[in-house]
Amino acid sequence: MTETFEYVKEITKMSVDFDRWYTDVVRKAEMADYSGVRGCMVIRPYGYAMWEAIQRAFDDMIKSSGHENWYFPLLIPEELLMKEAEHIEGFTPEVAWVTEAGRSGKLDQRLAIRPTSETIIGSIVRRYIQSHRDLPQLTNQWCNVLRWEMRTRLFLRTAEFLWQEGHTFHAFEAEAKEEVDRILEYYREVAEDWLAMPVLVGVKSRSETFAGAVYSKSIEAMMRDGLALQAGTSHFLGQNFSTAYEISFTNRDNQREFCWTTSWGMSTRMVGGLIMAHGDDRGLIVPPRIAPTQVVVVPIFRTDEERARVEAFIETWEKAVRAECRLKVDWSDNRPGEKFNNWELKGVPLRLAVGPRDVEAREVQLADRLTGEKRQVPCAGLFEILPHELKKFQNALYQRALDFRAENTFEVATLQQLLDHFKERNGFVWAPWCGSEECEARVKDESGGVSIRNYDPDEKPSGVCLVCGRPAEHRVAFARAY
């Protein structure tokens, strides 16, 4: 891996310009592209396949806990959107409106293109809730949403993006809060166990809370430039929406009560996260559990006769391996070296090179995308070796990300120390905080954008606030964020 520079063409090196590296990788690895409409991207098959893998993982989790998928309308009447004051105040700046349509022209009431669906889902699901026996309602939908973003970036912040939004309705406050935590745990699992991307799990500060929520929780991952990425959020909405939208039920004592509701979302941004959490100067490194292709085979031959021998040899173990992992044999006309570079750019975890020498020895050359190591392995055990290697790869990738985060995590006691730190480098910086929005805002102002990512609400620190010196309420993680 020392000859990195030589191998890679057309990708800006990470160390030279991380943002350009990211855009280069997304486009050269054929994950996504621009569309010509500002903020709207084309997700290409290789990128979409990763999103599908993420979808499958999370969908299985929520189905196992009783959630059901619905589909709700894209267009939301203005009147409906306007009912929850804080919510609409938070979202208005980025809502796009349909104001005319068809032959009839201008609409009597303009329609919002959903930026999120609390309002319409609440107004519809309320119909199906009369008694405490109808609760909880555990709804989810996979859909697209639109938010008129000022500054966009493929996967990380696009105007239109794909996500799931879960919306649940409960009879009891405690139950709704448990739901928020259950989903947050699912997000952690998706991030850590599937994407090999370690995350901080915690509560958002007031200023970063979802518009209309009582509190929000998030998972926050560290990218390889040391910036934080909020990769999933779960909100406790209290009775804010149920009172605004009159979502109520009759309890056991025959009294009318408002529901306790939650909402939670995870988007195609997750795909951007996996790119930035694992990539290197040669391109992507895709976690095996998400990888559309886990093992790529590059056949090597000179003559037609050699080609036939190599092909016959591959066929002797191909089927058994396919039953265990996602395998692709690259029979394209390119030369081997070109294939090596191409599949490394695409981040395929394992590569098998198979040439006449290997046929003779009944073995293959196994190369590891993460370490760059190559070694010969016998073909006989491939169907066992490869799944094992993929598991090892998944763990090693996670461990590497964990180590990277540890190397880039710091602790400070004062605002000055924090400012000094961020003048030099990025990363996560833990510090005690009194809980006031003033102190939080001051850090943000003086540092030029460093914000509180989240914190563990149960941890009680002993020190004093890094800004004001009053007793600290929480130990919080500061970072620059995407």
Added chain:
RNA sequence: CGGGCGGUGGCUUAGCCCGGCAAAGCGCCUGCUUUGGGAGCAGGAGAUCGCGAGUUCGAAUCUCGCCCGCCCGACCA
């Protein structure tokens, strides 16, 4: 949404200042030769110069408007 920069075959760019036949490398197609880390030779195709107006005998080049992208700020998953 403000400030700065950019858009020329599929990709990366030169040409623009100083208006006069649209160029190079890579990629692509055909053939031969090659194949264990992006090969070589020969031939070939491919461009409304982001879009629209204006100035001019003549615009990739000058002027204005718009669109898209990048960077810096403010705003946000």
